[in-house]
Amino acid sequence: MTTDTHMASAELGDTIIKIDELNKWYGQFHVLKDINLDVKRGERIVICGPSGSGKSTLIRCINRLETHQEGSIVVDGIELTEDTKHINDIRREVGMVFQHFNLFPHLTVLENCTLAPIWVRKSPKREAEDIAMRYLERVKIPEQANKYPGQLSGGQQQRVAIARSLCMNPRVMLFDEPTSALDPEMIAEVLDVMVGLAEDGMTMLCVTHEMGFARKVANRVIFMDGGQIVEQNQPEEFFNNPQNDRTQLFLSQILQH
Amino acid sequence: MSEVKIFVPAPDRLPPSNTLGPIAWVRENLFGSIISSIATLLFFYLFFSYVPPFLEWALIKANWTGTDRSVCEANTAGACWTFINVRLEQILFGLYFASKPEELWRPTLIFVLFFALLLPLLFERTPGKKWLSIILLGVFPVVFYFIVYGGSFGIPQSNTTQWGGFLLTFALAFVGILLALPIGILLALGRRSEMPVIRSICVIYIEFWRGTPLITILFMASVMLPLFFPAGVEFDKVVRAMIGITMFQSAYTAEAVRGGLAAIPKGQAEAAMALGLGYWRRTVFITLPQALKISIPSIVNTFIALFKDTSLVSIIGLLDLLNMAQTAARSVEWKGYDIEGYLFAGFIYWAFCYGMSRYSQNLEQKLDTDRRN
Numbered sequence: 001m002t003t004d005t006h007m008a009s010a011e012l013g014d015t016i017i018k019i020d021e022l023n024k025w026y027g028q029f030h031v032l033k034d035i036n037l038d039v040k041r042g043e044r045i046v047i048c049g050p051s052g053s054g055k056s057t058l059i060r061c062i063n064r065l066e067t068h069q070e071g072s073i074v075v076d077g078i079e080l081t082e083d084t085k086h087i088n089d090i091r092r093e094v095g096m097v098f099q100h101f102n103l104f105p106h107l108t109v110l111e112n113c114t115l116a117p118i119w120v121r122k123s124p125k126r127e128a129e130d131i132a133m134r135y136l137e138r139v140k141i142p143e144q145a146n147k148y149p150g151q152l153s154g155g156q157q158q159r160v161a162i163a164r165s166l167c168m169n170p171r172v173m174l175f176d177e178p179t180s181a182l183d184p185e186m187i188a189e190v191l192d193v194m195v196g197l198a199e200d201g202m203t204m205l206c207v208t209h210e211m212g213f214a215r216k217v218a219n220r221v222i223f224m225d226g227g228q229i230v231e232q233n234q235p236e237e238f239f240n241n242p243q244n245d246r247t248q249l250f251l252s253q254i255l256q257h
Numbered sequence: 258m259s260e261v262k263i264f265v266p267a268p269d270r271l272p273p274s275n276t277l278g279p280i281a282w283v284r285e286n287l288f289g290s291i292i293s294s295i296a297t298l299l300f301f302y303l304f305f306s307y308v309p310p311f312l313e314w315a316l317i318k319a320n321w322t323g324t325d326r327s328v329c330e331a332n333t334a335g336a337c338w339t340f341i342n343v344r345l346e347q348i349l350f351g352l353y354f355a356s357k358p359e360e361l362w363r364p365t366l367i368f369v370l371f372f373a374l375l376l377p378l379l380f381e382r383t384p385g386k387k388w389l390s391i392i393l394l395g396v397f398p399v400v401f402y403f404i405v406y407g408g409s410f411g412i413p414q415s416n417t418t419q420w421g422g423f424l425l426t427f428a429l430a431f432v433g434i435l436l437a438l439p440i441g442i443l444l445a446l447g448r449r450s451e452m453p454v455i456r457s458i459c460v461i462y463i464e465f466w467r468g469t470p471l472i473t474i475l476f477m478a479s480v481m482l483p484l485f486f487p488a489g490v491e492f493d494k495v496v497r498a499m500i501g502i503t504m505f506q507s508a509y510t511a512e513a514v515r516g517g518l519a520a521i522p523k524g525q526a527e528a529a530m531a532l533g534l535g536y537w538r539r540t541v542f543i544t545l546p547q548a549l550k551i552s553i554p555s556i557v558n559t560f561i562a563l564f565k566d567t568s569l570v571s572i573i574g575l576l577d578l579l580n581m582a583q584t585a586a587r588s589v590e591w592k593g594y595d596i597e598g599y600l601f602a603g604f605i606y607w608a609f610c611y612g613m614s615r616y617s618q619n620l621e622q623k624l625d626t627d628r629r630n
């Protein structure tokens with residue numbers, strides 16, 4: 001792969017997420033160690049690393065699904081503290097897509113997409129539904145709007161989950177292994193939607209092992225191991241010329257399959 | 258190059274004929290093994306030796322008419338439903354209303370109203386179910402108070418110590434169920450709270466009431482409650498029973514709801530949090546509806562148990578359906594017809610409990626098909 005197929009990375013904006021000396025423990029277990037990470041507006045970062053290395057924990061700290069003990073996280077100028085008001089201010093600007101979709105099974109696809117806009121953004125119902133239909137079209141499943149999540153395939157559910165996040169018009173999207181719970185034939189439809197998002201300039205932090213996706217859209221690939229950021233680089237350099245032996249080992253393992 | 262093979266699906270065939278039809282069904286299900294054959298024969302033996310005589314006594318040869326026991330004494334081969342017929346008002350509405358024919362319209366109206374609101378709710382296609390439920394749960398109890406208790410709008414106040422029969426059973430169970438559900442939900446949420454003080458309060462409350470038999474609670478409510486209030490403050494016996502029952506019932510409802518909450522995957526609350534929904538919205542829109550759906554069977558179980566347990570109010574001298582039927586069967590005029598009284602009371606308990614159980618099954622199925630069909 002050459003740079004001409006890679007998306008331009010020139011027009012990055014100011015810093016939207018700033019993580020400084022972040023440390024987190026689960027009880028005695030030191031899960032994140034001295035993490036420093038700046039994310040610029042419009043930047044697309046792929047995070048990879050072996051299972052248990054702390055990738056999920058790191059991105060879940062960004063919208064405070066996990067609390068940290070040391071260091072600071074500032075999102076869009078707001079520092080994450082105990083203050084619930086701040087936490088909700090940040091959460092409404094940060095979308096998140098989970099490995100297991102986490103759609104609300106008792107609500108229709110459309111209701112899944114309009115709940116938060118109506119109750120958090122206080123949008124009128126009609127407006128929220130119009131916006132939801134726009135995003136459902138964008139993820140190519142407007143015809144499923146009145147079905148329940150249980151009636152959809154995994155790939156469709158994950159696309160609904162992406163649409164649900166987009167309906168809040170977030171500034172940043174976090175993805176936690178969005179394709180690893182999917183059957184192989186459904187991975188492409190979800191990645192297509194994510195590539196489309198990247199092309200539109202969405203700021204994205206994506207935990208994934210889809211290296212094709214990383215090469216295609218990432219400005220930066222981060223490799224984590226043992227709770228630390230071991231190496232980070234532009235995708236071309238990262239894949240072709242990994243510096244650290246842990247990275248090399250990891251890449252050789254995942255590129256085998 | 259070899260020839261391209263075209264896939265042709267094999268045609269469907271009928272299953273072998275010896276696995277179809279009623280004879281095959283009987284052979285397979287009733288006489289499938291030795292134990293099953295013995296059980297089947299035993300069942301038919303017991304069924305035919307007890308059920309026909311019972312039906313003959315209870316229906317075919319029974320006495321239905323008349324106004325006193327002479328009819329029944331003339332024909333002892335059949336049940337004496339005359340007794341129930343004559344004492345119906347007492348057994349259903351209690352002594353106060355039974356002794357005042359001009360006030361009988363009050364309990365009658367209440368039950369007509371109740372069934373008029375309830376029956377449409379049982380049908381799938383009724384429009385405006387939401388409003389009907391709100392009227393049933395919100396307006397009906399108020400109407401009940403003004404009509405049955407009275408004391409305003411020119412309706413004479415009824416003496417609650419003389420409330421009784423099915424009316425009392427109904428009032429106790431309805432209030433218990435109605436108040437215990439919201440209190441139980443709050444307790445269940447509190448028990449899962451991250452705030453230690455709230456959690457402890459809820460745990461202590463739930464475990465205290467759950468660990469105490471209802472009969473003890475009713476006894477305490479009648480003997481001990483007055484001790485906590487200054488002398489002269491007279492607490493209505495029925496209100497005391499209602500408070501005791503609600504406390505007790507809310508602990509059980511709380512545990513049923515907690516079971517449902519525990520079964521909701523963590524990802525549901527997380528997804529709601531990630532969208533910026535605060536605790537109450539998360540709870541009201543996401544976790545609670547799913548949890549209640551899961552816990553419907555166990556909540557209804559506690560309702561059914563409560564409905565029957567209301568008969569324990571006899572310990573504080575209240576005559577509910579069961580005790581009223583018993584009292585009537587011990588009156589001078591009808592001495593000796595206890596069996597009829599118990600059967601009648603039992604039938605009413607059964608009809609209500611069976612109704613609740615069927616309704617919960619329907620609700621479960623309906624909520625389930627909403628999700629995947």
Ligand SMILES: Nc1ncnc2c1ncn2[C@@H]1O[C@H](COP(=O)(O)OP(=O)(O)O)[C@@H](O)[C@H]1O
Pocket residue numbers: 026029031049050051052053054055056057058
């Ligand atoms: N709630 C928790 N309590 C204790 N340990 C946890 C918890 N969540 C995750 N861990 C541990 O933290 C480590 C990092 O987890 P995670 O961030 O999920 O890793 P990854 O997403 O990279 O696979 C793992 O060893 C995991 O077992």
Ligand SMILES: [Mg+2]
Pocket residue numbers: 055056057176177
């Ligand atoms: Mg993970």
